[in-house]
Amino acid sequence: FRTGHGYDVHAFEPGDHVILCGVKIPHTAKLKGHSDADAGMHALTDALFGAIGLGDIGDHFPPSDPQWKGAASQVFLKKAVNEVVARGGSITHCDITLICEKPKIGPHRDAMRMALARIMGLAPDRISVKATTTERLGFTGREEGLAAMATATVRLPERL
Amino acid sequence: FRTGHGYDVHAFEPGDHVILCGVKIPHTAKLKGHSDADAGMHALTDALFGAIGLGDIGDHFPPSDPQWKGAASQVFLKKAVNEVVARGGSITHCDITLICEKPKIGPHRDAMRMALARIMGLAPDRISVKATTTERLGFTGREEGLAAMATATVRLPERL
Amino acid sequence: FRTGHGYDVHAFEPGDHVILCGVKIPHTAKLKGHSDADAGMHALTDALFGAIGLGDIGDHFPPSDPQWKGAASQVFLKKAVNEVVARGGSITHCDITLICEKPKIGPHRDAMRMALARIMGLAPDRISVKATTTERLGFTGREEGLAAMATATVRLPERL
Ligand SMILES: [Mg+2]
Ligand SMILES: [Mg+2]
Ligand SMILES: [Mg+2]
Numbered sequence: 001f002r003t004g005h006g007y008d009v010h011a012f013e014p015g016d017h018v019i020l021c022g023v024k025i026p027h028t029a030k031l032k033g034h035s036d037a038d039a040g041m042h043a044l045t046d047a048l049f050g051a052i053g054l055g056d057i058g059d060h061f062p063p064s065d066p067q068w069k070g071a072a073s074q075v076f077l078k079k080a081v082n083e084v085v086a087r088g089g090s091i092t093h094c095d096i097t098l099i100c101e102k103p104k105i106g107p108h109r110d111a112m113r114m115a116l117a118r119i120m121g122l123a124p125d126r127i128s129v130k131a132t133t134t135e136r137l138g139f140t141g142r143e144e145g146l147a148a149m150a151t152a153t154v155r156l157p158e159r160l
Numbered sequence: 161f162r163t164g165h166g167y168d169v170h171a172f173e174p175g176d177h178v179i180l181c182g183v184k185i186p187h188t189a190k191l192k193g194h195s196d197a198d199a200g201m202h203a204l205t206d207a208l209f210g211a212i213g214l215g216d217i218g219d220h221f222p223p224s225d226p227q228w229k230g231a232a233s234q235v236f237l238k239k240a241v242n243e244v245v246a247r248g249g250s251i252t253h254c255d256i257t258l259i260c261e262k263p264k265i266g267p268h269r270d271a272m273r274m275a276l277a278r279i280m281g282l283a284p285d286r287i288s289v290k291a292t293t294t295e296r297l298g299f300t301g302r303e304e305g306l307a308a309m310a311t312a313t314v315r316l317p318e319r320l
Numbered sequence: 321f322r323t324g325h326g327y328d329v330h331a332f333e334p335g336d337h338v339i340l341c342g343v344k345i346p347h348t349a350k351l352k353g354h355s356d357a358d359a360g361m362h363a364l365t366d367a368l369f370g371a372i373g374l375g376d377i378g379d380h381f382p383p384s385d386p387q388w389k390g391a392a393s394q395v396f397l398k399k400a401v402n403e404v405v406a407r408g409g410s411i412t413h414c415d416i417t418l419i420c421e422k423p424k425i426g427p428h429r430d431a432m433r434m435a436l437a438r439i440m441g442l443a444p445d446r447i448s449v450k451a452t453t454t455e456r457l458g459f460t461g462r463e464e465g466l467a468a469m470a471t472a473t474v475r476l477p478e479r480l
Contacts, residue, residue, distance in 0.1 A: 002413035003163040003311075003323040005471045009454040009461075032455070046450055050415035050471075053433075056450035059426060093162035095210035106219060113213075130206055130216035134169040134307075135192070137299035139457035141169075147454075151165045151210075151311065151323075151471065163323040163471075253322035255370035266379060273373075290366055290376035294329040294467075295352070297459035301329075311325045311370075311471065 001092070004050030004152045006043035008057075011145040018146070020098060020105070021129055022074060022115030027103045031146060034063040038073040039148040040096050040129070044116070045073070047094070047152035048080035052087060074119045081120050084154055091120065092153040095128040099140050099147040105131035161252070164210030164312050166203035168217075171305040178306070180258060180265070181289055182234060182275030187263045191306060194223040198233040199308040200256050200289070204276070205233070207254070207312035208240035212247060234279045241280050244314055251280065252313040255288040259300050259307040265291035321412070324472045326366030328359040328377075331465040338466070340418060340425070341449055342394060342435030347423045351466060354383040358393040359468040360416050360449070364436070365393070367414070367472035368400035372407060394439045401440050404474055411440065412473040415448040419460050419467040425451035 015030025021040040031037035045057050054060075061068045061076050068075075084091055094116070098105050105112075109129045117124040134141040175190020181200040191197035205217050214220075221228045221236050228235075244251055254276070258265050265272075269289045277284040294301040335350025341360040351357035365377045374380075381388045381396050388395075404411055414436070418425050425432075429449045437444040454461040 001161050001321045001473060002415075003471050003473045004413075004415045004448065005165070005325070005417065005469060006450075007417055007419065007452055007469055009452070009457060011455045011457055046417070046452070050417070050448045050450055051413070053413075053415075053445050053448040055426075055429065055448075056417075056452065058451065059429075093164075093211070093213075095162075095164045095213075097165065097167055097206070097210070097216075099167065106215075109215065109219075125213050128164065128210045128213040128215075130166075130210055131218065132167055132169070132206070132216065134299070135171045135305060137169060137171055137305045139454070139461070141299070145455060145457045149165060149167055151163050153161060153163045153323075161321045165325070253324075253371070253373075255322075255324045255373075257325065257327055257366070257370070257376075259327060266375075269375065269379075285373050288324065288370045288373040288375075290326075290370055291378065292327055292329070292366070292376065294459070295331045295465060297329060297331055297465045301459070309325060309327055311323050313321060313323045 002051045002154050002156060004047045006046030006050060006150040008039045008042040009145050009147045010037040010039045012143060021112035022119060023108050023111045025103050025108055035068055035071040036073050039146055040098050041073040041077050043148035043150035044094055044096055045076045045080045047150040048084055051152050051154040052084055054083055077119055087156060089154050089156040091122055092155055093126050095151045097130045097132060097149045099132055099134060101133050101141060101143050162211045162314050162316060164207045166206030166210060166310040168199040168202040169305050169307045170197045170199045172303060181272035183268050183271045185263050185268055195228055195231040196233050199306055200258050201233040201237050203308035203310035204254055204256055205236045205240045207310040208244060211312050211314040212244055214243055237279055247316060249314050249316040251282055252315055253286050255311045257309045258291045259294060261293050261301060261303050322371045322474050322476060324367045324371030326363035326370060326470040328362040329465050329467045330357045330359045332463060341432035342439060343428050343431045345423050345428055355388055355391040356393050359466055360418050361393040361397050363468035363470035364414055364416055365396045365400045367470040368404055371472050371474040372404055374403055397439055407476060409474050409476040411442055412475055413446050414472050416468060416470045418451045419454060421453050421461060421463050
């Protein structure tokens with residue numbers, strides 16, 4: 001067993017919705033980024049890459065590469081899942097925390113779990129999505145941006 | 161095995177003590193919150209909920225619910241532990257980091273481990289409490305608030 | 321199995337290089353600290369101490385102790401590794417995330433993994449180093465400091 005973790009931040013900019021863990025949520029701002037700026041999915045992707053020691057999302061999908069402009073982040077997540085599988089591994093569990101004052105995540109949690117489960121080919125009960133605020137402190141508290149943390153537990157065949 | 165994580169923040173306000181990991185510590189401020197604002201115990205509770213995919217502390221104990229006003233956070237933690245046990249699971253290990261400039265956590269670490277062990281029905285050597293500062297940077301560095309991170313390793317019976 | 325985590329921050333100050341995960345990187349600033357201020361190695365050290373419940377790096381190597389002034393952080397990391405081994409444990413996996421706008425971490429990742437592998441007596445494929453920015457938000461975004469997160473998966477012999 002190996003645990004990897006991920007952390008990702010995106011800034012808010014004018015707009016009318018965010019995409020988080022594959023779910024579109026109406027909001028008074030959008031998240032800025034080269035791709036769809038899905039910080040939750042990016043943190044999870046990094047947690048998977050981290051568990052298997054395969055660099056990070058920025059190596060595999062450089063923001064400077066026009067190929068990934070506006071990309072759906074599920075491309076990134078699927079790549080990480082495939083890399084685990086290619087090593088004979090399996091994903092035991094994923095846990096994601098979205099850190100923001102707004103939008104409210106709770107009403108969208110189940111849709112997020114279903115979206116991630118579908119993309120990852122995993123049972124929804126192996127995927128946890130949580131949310132918290134920073135009580136109006138720091139950049140998330142000032143609603144300048146949104147942060148996401150993730151852990152992934154992966155089972156890899158041990159070398160003999 | 162599954163690893164969950166948690167993150168929680170509470171702001172300081174005028175007062176003379178904080179409660180962290182179940183231990184009352186004299187301080188020049190208190191932590192603001194609907195409950196006793198024990199960020200360490202909240203992060204740990206979320207790590208347990210995260211490991212079993214059961215939402216987050218805000219779902220189970222909404223801050224908007226007057227029932228939890230001034231609540232001792234051990235109610236939250238016990239609930240999370242009970243949910244693990246109800247699934248035939250066991251808690252292998254917990255690790256908590258308290259992030260603040262002050263108060264000093266080190267002198268209270270052992271009391272915290274004992275308090276958590278008692279609440280959780282776990283051996284103290286399965287509970288780690290650590291502390292760090294952010295070198296006067298950010299909201300914790302400016303002593304506007306205190307942050308806590310936690311990971312929980314949980315053994316769940318695998319489905320056949 | 322047990323997962324521990326670590327978090328560490330150091331502020332930038334005038335200088336011409338940083339030391340991260342044991343690798344010297346030319347930069348327009350240095351990291352401030354009593355030791356060599358290697359936040360990546362400190363977070364990893366704390367993750368190992370956290371996995372075995374042995375306090376934190378500040379207990380073992382107090383910044384107030386002149387003995388550790390300018391110390392190479394590998395002394396801290398080796399101590400944590402030795403404590404795992406002394407308990408009959410083994411380190412399954414380590415995952416580190418360096419959070420900063422600059423310097424660029426990617427070009428140094430492999431050197432970092434090799435440096436940590438050598439210090440820890442571990443295969444490099446059990447060590448992951450990742451990087452991310454906070455999109456110019458917060459203290460890392462303002463380049464006031466650098467943060468590091470780590471998780472360590474440790475196998476400990478279970479008590480009968
Ligand atoms: Mg991103
Ligand atoms: Mg709280
Ligand atoms: Mg340090």
